[in-house]
């Protein structure tokens with residue numbers, strides 16, 4: 001019987017079929033952060049339990065951490081307590097921990113892949129919805145609730161219901177400035193914010209095969225914004241080249257054995273999916289969101305839609321409310337929308353490739369007056385890499401603030417947040433009301449598009465901007 005990649009990963013981890021139709025799955029890896037783990041550790045403490053396999057977990061503080069200064073005492077008392085609690089729990093339960101002021105700190109979904117902790121064929125969970133990111137490696141990765149984190153810690157297993165399967169075929173060749181983020185926004189706009197709910201999504205086709213690991217991670221990261229439980233890309237040479245030599249990846253003969261196994265991790269040619277969606281990316285324009293749900297997005301060449309044209313009543317009502325919150329009027333060209341803030345970072349778009357793409361636009365240009373733009377690397381290693389490449393200098397010369405790694409203004413759990421009424425061009429993944437600060441307004445887009453918005457002060461088609469020469473200050477004038 002031909003199998004999809006999802007089915008292969010599922011059956012290779014099934015420990016038992018349970019009476020209620022659920023499966024007991026073995027969990028290989030568990031990422032732990034300061035916001036969703038305290039309850040799980042407390043439940044273990046209360047029950048006097050240890051972790052079944054402490055070495056399979058990896059803990060790091062990312063959500064609440066300050067990005068202006070690193071080292072020394074954290075100013076904010078809540079963040080200080082959260083980080084201290086995580087450190088204490090890691091020590092007490094023997095969980096590998098990446099200290100906040102160390103070189104290996106960063107957003108869970110950035111450091112897992114970067115350190116070779118995320119590997120093809122594994123099950124990987126985290127008390128965090130964007131765990132779908134790791135599916136880019138052909139791992140069965142999904143977010144779980146706080147109490148499930150405790151179950152995984154104690155039992156290394158989890159009860160799960162099998163999802164339906166959806167293959168998203170991406171065909172054609174995208175414009176070089178049309179990225180995985182634009183494709184993700186276009187897919188979500190097409191299928192809806194609940195369009196993939198109950199499904200494990202596998203991305204396939206020539207446009208996916210052509211993507212870097214960073215791009216595949218962006219795509220899988222956004223799967224949850226379409227309601228998908230899992231995002232997957234079959235591992236291939238791009239995957240193996242990315243992983244080879246990473247600190248936690250297998251070495252020597254074990255590497256060869258692993259690659260031989262990983263090569264089998266792909267959907268059989270005649271495997272049947274419950275649904276298939278095909279999108280040709282050849283003529284896709286860069287996308288931006290205009291509303292307060294990730295599916296309220298459109299090509300930058302378009303205008304704010306008239307809610308009445310949106311079909312279903314629920315979509316119309318949501319759009320009306322969204323436009324009121326966003327203070328936008330139907331018919332306004334997207335490129336006429338001014339912004340005051342820019343956030344480049346997050347587990348969606350805070351990797352080195354993302355920073356390079358933004359820096360390429362920022363180079364020789366200047367952040368528009370009245371705009372505040374911050375660049376927050378997804379990990380400390382990414383920050384160091386960017387500095388080695390001189391990207392920090394490019395950003396600083398252009399008037400961007402260069403920060404330490406963390407979730408930052410993606411979720412505003414630290415002090416990086418929008419003031420009420422401020423409008424932000426953001427490379428993050430959620431544009432919900434108040435997501436980046438109470439009353440703040442978020443427009444989701446790619447790093448290159450966010451950099452373009454920073455230098456023009458409004459939503460901008462980066463393809464048009466970069467067709468003109470940069471005339472602003474060059475790096476040497478720093």
Ligand SMILES: CC(C)[C@H](C(=O)O)[C@@H](O)C(=O)O
Nearest residue numbers: 035036063127128129130411
């Ligand atoms: C705080 C955390 C549990 C949350 C998540 O589950 O995703 C956050 O990372 C987010 O992006 O909203």
Ligand code: SF4
Nearest residue numbers: 130346347407410411
């Ligand atoms: S960067 Fe944003 S989306 Fe990613 S884990 Fe942090 S808060 Fe969640």
